Amino acid sequence: MTLFHRSLWFLASLALLVGLIWGWQILADARVLPRAFFPGPDLTWRALKRGVANGSLLSDTLTTLRRMALGWALASLIGVALGAFVGTSAWARVWIAPMFEALRPLPASAIAPVAMLFLGLTDTMILTLIAFGALWPMLLTTVHGFSNIHIRRREVATSLGLSRSAFITKIALPGALPDIMGGLRLGLTIALILVVVGEMVTVQGGLGARILLAARAFNAPEIFAGIAVLGVIGLLTNAVLSLVETYALRWQRR
Amino acid sequence: MSLSEHATSAMDAPRDTVLTVQEASVRYGATTVLKDLSLSLNRGEFVCVIGPSGSGKTTLLRLLAGLLTPVSGSVDFRGQPHRAPSRDIAIVFQDYTNALLPWRDAEGNVSLALEAAGVPRAERRDQIHALLRTVGLVGSEGKFPAEMSGGMQQRLQIARCLAQKPDVLLMDEPFGALDAMTRQKLQDELLGIVAESQVTAFFVTHDLEEAIYLGDRIIALEPNPGRVSQIFDVPLPKPRNQLTTREMPEFLRLRRQLFDFIERYEQ
Numbered sequence: 386m387t388l389f390h391r392s393l394w395f396l397a398s399l400a401l402l403v404g405l406i407w408g409w410q411i412l413a414d415a416r417v418l419p420r421a422f423f424p425g426p427d428l429t430w431r432a433l434k435r436g437v438a439n440g441s442l443l444s445d446t447l448t449t450l451r452r453m454a455l456g457w458a459l460a461s462l463i464g465v466a467l468g469a470f471v472g473t474s475a476w477a478r479v480w481i482a483p484m485f486e487a488l489r490p491l492p493a494s495a496i497a498p499v500a501m502l503f504l505g506l507t508d509t510m511i512l513t514l515i516a517f518g519a520l521w522p523m524l525l526t527t528v529h530g531f532s533n534i535h536i537r538r539r540e541v542a543t544s545l546g547l548s549r550s551a552f553i554t555k556i557a558l559p560g561a562l563p564d565i566m567g568g569l570r571l572g573l574t575i576a577l578i579l580v581v582v583g584e585m586v587t588v589q590g591g592l593g594a595r596i597l598l599a600a601r602a603f604n605a606p607e608i609f610a611g612i613a614v615l616g617v618i619g620l621l622t623n624a625v626l627s628l629v630e631t632y633a634l635r636w637q638r639r
Numbered sequence: 640m641s642l643s644e645h646a647t648s649a650m651d652a653p654r655d656t657v658l659t660v661q662e663a664s665v666r667y668g669a670t671t672v673l674k675d676l677s678l679s680l681n682r683g684e685f686v687c688v689i690g691p692s693g694s695g696k697t698t699l700l701r702l703l704a705g706l707l708t709p710v711s712g713s714v715d716f717r718g719q720p721h722r723a724p725s726r727d728i729a730i731v732f733q734d735y736t737n738a739l740l741p742w743r744d745a746e747g748n749v750s751l752a753l754e755a756a757g758v759p760r761a762e763r764r765d766q767i768h769a770l771l772r773t774v775g776l777v778g779s780e781g782k783f784p785a786e787m788s789g790g791m792q793q794r795l796q797i798a799r800c801l802a803q804k805p806d807v808l809l810m811d812e813p814f815g816a817l818d819a820m821t822r823q824k825l826q827d828e829l830l831g832i833v834a835e836s837q838v839t840a841f842f843v844t845h846d847l848e849e850a851i852y853l854g855d856r857i858i859a860l861e862p863n864p865g866r867v868s869q870i871f872d873v874p875l876p877k878p879r880n881q882l883t884t885r886e887m888p889e890f891l892r893l894r895r896q897l898f899d900f901i902e903r904y905e906q
């Protein structure tokens with residue numbers, strides 16, 4: 386795509402966003418729902434400004450970002466390492482991979498009570514929750530990427546006398562990278578969902594707790610403000626990861 | 640020359656042989672793909688292999704590469720039993736797209752062979768550039784495989800194989816996917832490279848004229864089960880020339896013989 390086309394698309398999606406916010410304002414002004422339950426962009430914006438002014442919104446956002454990043458990094462590390470091991474070892478594929486299939490459909494939120502029981506209402510519990518939930522896409526995409534190495538690449542490696550570790554770092558890992566990047570992106574989305582779930586359960590700061598407390602106080606603009614910040618976090622983190630992906634996989638675009 | 644005569648002569652001259660196959664059979668499950676096949680490659684010679692599709696040409700190449708072990712018989716490399724792939728035997732695959740690493744540029748792809756051999760980083764650069772010059776890829780050092788034509792990619796794979804400093808160069812229809820002009824150009828370049836490096840070349844092709852043009856010897860395989868049917872010596876003078884060599888009476892005579900041979904298996 387040319388730069389011109391891309392900027393055109395960017396403008397179009399910006400226009401759509403503006404349109405949606407405008408529609409939201411019209412809907413709120415029409416008083417279809419009571420203003421106390423369904424505030425418009427104006428009240429939400431005011432709540433945002435208030436939060437920024439007293440500093441609480443920034444610290445909650447940073448707390449959420451930190452937990453999300455840590456949990457996601459933990460899941461990525463475990464997922465890619467374990468996935469590489471299972472994907473390259475024939476016996477592990479036979480013996481361990483079926484277990485993944487059994488554990489994977491478990492909704493991560495279902496393990497929240499278990500995590501709470503063992504870890505209490507702590508940061509560790511939130512990280513565990515995120516790591517468990519975000520692990521699966523990374524694990525499965527990495528296994529897939531590693532077990533689908535073209536036979537010719539294996540033959541090239543043996544013919545060159547490449548060591549097993551060199552094979553993994555120089556052939557298997559770069560070859561699996563397109564798959565792994567997809568898993569990292571999926572994992573990021575899951576991490577964002579689970580950090581909110583975890584914070585709502587533990588109520589130890591963060592945007593999730595902020596939204597929960599606002600709901601208890603029937604403070605609808607505050608809820609919407611929190612949701613808006615979460616949306617921006619989702620957009621920005623995904624954009625950053627897309628940039629990283631574009632760079633790491635630049636050889637694919639040629 | 641009959642098959643048994645050839646096997647005997649191979650054993651009589653062990654000093655000059657690099658790779659020797661003796662009475663080797665290869666099976667895939669219940670089917671015997673190669674049966675009691677004997678063959679020897681002499682140092683520095685260019686051996687071409689032809690045969691109808693399914694006659695076991697690729698299987699024979701993989702046997703020589705050490706990627707396969709025979710169920711009976713033996714393969715010796717420099718007088719020792721040959722059981723696993725060796726850095727001294729390089730393989731040029733037909734599907735260069737799969738054989739090259741798309742995330743490495745031309746330099747990086749050649750570098751892979753040097754890294755595998757433990758060549759220090761400081762020495763790699765000069766070697767890589769010399770190899771890319773040999774195969775005519777100067778100016779494309781930073782190009783990724785996807786930015787190169789088929790001919791350039793195959794040149795790159797050959798450069799990587801040469802980086803192994805092999806004694807034997809095994810090639811499985813390396814020019815099969817290239818257009819006629821590129822193919823002729825690469826044939827001449829390959830002859831030059833082989834002559835200069837004194838490597839032993841084993842070249843599988845389904846192009847009979849290509850086999851005559853390149854080879855010192857042509858091995859014709861017949862199928863079901865795969866075995867050596869005939870061996871043709873190619874007494875054409877070197878260096879060869881795309882125009883004059885192909886017009887020589889000896890070239891035309893061999894061409895006739897090979898077509899007669901292969902015709903028996905067509906249809």
Ligand SMILES: Nc1ncnc2c1ncn2[C@@H]1O[C@H](COP(=O)(O)OP(=O)(O)O)[C@@H](O)[C@H]1O
Nearest residue numbers: 667672690691692693694695696697698699865
């Ligand atoms: N991995 C395999 N498993 C089973 N049969 C195979 C395999 N590879 C090749 N064959 C069979 O062995 C025979 C020889 O194959 P191949 O060596 O590829 O022949 P060629 O290269 O001369 O066309 C064919 O009949 C083919 O079907």
Ligand SMILES: [Mg+2]
Nearest residue numbers: 696697698811
């Ligand atoms: Mg073949």
